[in-house]
Amino acid sequence: MMTAMTTKTRKDIAPHRVPHRASLCASHRALLCAPTATAGARRHVWRKPRAGALPLLAICALACCAFPETQTAARAQQPTGPLSAPTRPGGDASAPAGTLSAPTRPAPPAATSAGKHRVNPGNDGNQGAPARILARARPAPTGRPITLDGLAYINLVHFAKELGCTAAWKKTGDKKNPEILVLSKGSRRYEFTVGSREFTADGVRVFAGSAIRATRGTLWMSRIDATNLFEPIVAPANGRRSATPLKIIAIDAGHGGIDKGKINERLKIFEKDMALDTARRLKPLLEKQGFKVVMTRATDKKIELADRPEFAAKAGAGLFVSIHYNSVESNLQNVSGIEVYRFTPRYQAPVSRTDVRIEDKIGNPGDAHGFWSSVAAYDIHRALLAGLKAPDRAFKHHKFAVLRLAKCPAVLVEAGFLSNDAEARKINTPAYRQKIAEAIAAGIKAYADAAAGST
Numbered sequence: 001m002m003t004a005m006t007t008k009t010r011k012d013i014a015p016h017r018v019p020h021r022a023s024l025c026a027s028h029r030a031l032l033c034a035p036t037a038t039a040g041a042r043r044h045v046w047r048k049p050r051a052g053a054l055p056l057l058a059i060c061a062l063a064c065c066a067f068p069e070t071q072t073a074a075r076a077q078q079p080t081g082p083l084s085a086p087t088r089p090g091g092d093a094s095a096p097a098g099t100l101s102a103p104t105r106p107a108p109p110a111a112t113s114a115g116k117h118r119v120n121p122g123n124d125g126n127q128g129a130p131a132r133i134l135a136r137a138r139p140a141p142t143g144r145p146i147t148l149d150g151l152a153y154i155n156l157v158h159f160a161k162e163l164g165c166t167a168a169w170k171k172t173g174d175k176k177n178p179e180i181l182v183l184s185k186g187s188r189r190y191e192f193t194v195g196s197r198e199f200t201a202d203g204v205r206v207f208a209g210s211a212i213r214a215t216r217g218t219l220w221m222s223r224i225d226a227t228n229l230f231e232p233i234v235a236p237a238n239g240r241r242s243a244t245p246l247k248i249i250a251i252d253a254g255h256g257g258i259d260k261g262k263i264n265e266r267l268k269i270f271e272k273d274m275a276l277d278t279a280r281r282l283k284p285l286l287e288k289q290g291f292k293v294v295m296t297r298a299t300d301k302k303i304e305l306a307d308r309p310e311f312a313a314k315a316g317a318g319l320f321v322s323i324h325y326n327s328v329e330s331n332l333q334n335v336s337g338i339e340v341y342r343f344t345p346r347y348q349a350p351v352s353r354t355d356v357r358i359e360d361k362i363g364n365p366g367d368a369h370g371f372w373s374s375v376a377a378y379d380i381h382r383a384l385l386a387g388l389k390a391p392d393r394a395f396k397h398h399k400f401a402v403l404r405l406a407k408c409p410a411v412l413v414e415a416g417f418l419s420n421d422a423e424a425r426k427i428n429t430p431a432y433r434q435k436i437a438e439a440i441a442a443g444i445k446a447y448a449d450a451a452a453g454s455t
């Protein structure tokens with residue numbers, strides 16, 4: 001970008017033989033040249049220097065030669081001026097303007113105004129900032145949180161560096177989001193788009209509670225997401241002080257009795273039956289790993305939602321896993337795949353909407369286990385995707401009652417769509433449900449290892 005601008009400037013000035021053209025900064029050049037618009041093209045034409053300008057020009061030219069960095073500073077202060085080239089991945093976000101490293105040069109946002117743009121589900125269209133604002137702004141001091149719309153945000157690049165990540169920008173070829181921020185730790189990649197709640201963690205789709213914001217020359221993640229979601233995914237060991245070794249697991253087969261859950265009428269498949277069978281298959285797999293397992297229901301009976309986490313708490317469970325199957329009202333045969341949920345943290349809106357309401361500000365028991373619920377949900381989601389090769393419908397968050405009332409880390413699994421006939425037929429086979437149970441067991445093992453400190 002900067003190379004292209006330099007070439008244009010030289011071409012514009014050269015015909016007029018401006019003395020020592022490369023040394024003159026933009027403001028000094030203005031004494032000699034005036035830009036004009038001719039047939040849509042921007043050209044520079046010679047103009048006679050004002051009386052007394054020539055001595056001033058001579059001083060300017062000498063000054064520009066002697067202190068070329070003043071030209072860089074002048075460009076950096078221009079509203080649309082380019083930032084300097086990336087210095088190194090993972091550069092310090094607190095570096096002064098004009099020496100910004102790659103991660104502090106955010107891409108233009110997906111949208112700049114909710115009123116002008118359609119807001120995608122899970123994508124806060126008004127959360128970004130125009131690129132010119134980013135270019136003009138100076139980065140905030142490293143690590144110091146800022147407040148946006150009443151929520152604390154922290155410098156994402158700085159935070160990621162503290163977690164051992166490096167950072168760089170990647171071109172996407174997409175006009176709406178030409179660049180994404182890529183954070184790397186070992187072989188794992190975490191990719192962020194300005195203005196979106198969705199990011200990818202090692203190829204897995206994840207929905208944060210608040211969109212990534214771009215301001216003050218860098219990217220910002222809500223502190224709740226940083227400490228309750230991103231950190232648990234990137235560095236679960238950081239939460240070990242709050243971890244208790246996993247010994248007892250509560251499996252919650254969704255629905256039951258007169259509550260049939262989701263139904264595929266065409267194939268006569270009920271969610272309550274699929275969930276119970278999957279839970280029954282999961283229990284011995286976990287017992288084989290050495291865990292004690294309790295089930296909120298082992299038969300076809302209705303259990304109130306509030307009673308399920310209560311039962312788990314009384315049994316002393318260290319993890320609550322609720323098993324469900326999914327459904328959509330329209331586009332039935334095109335929607336399939338895996339979703340795994342944690343409880344939406346306080347002060348954030350569930351993934352189904354973007355506006356934070358009064359009820360979102362109320363505290364719940366589920367708030368106390370955000371870190372380890374995220375570790376568990378991420379591990380189980382990854383294991384399901386790896387085991388089933390099903391579409392990734394993302395690791396999400398919602399205010400489901402069983403998660404809201406859980407008194408231990410809690411996860412809700414939606415292991416496939418009964419509304420999709422092809423997926424429902426697979427779910428209706430014992431072999432596929434066994435694969436689902438094995439994948440959940442593998443995810444729980446990964447979670448237990450993290451909680452025990454062996455990973």
Ligand SMILES: [Zn+2]
Pocket residue numbers: 254255261262271324325
């Ligand atoms: Zn359900």
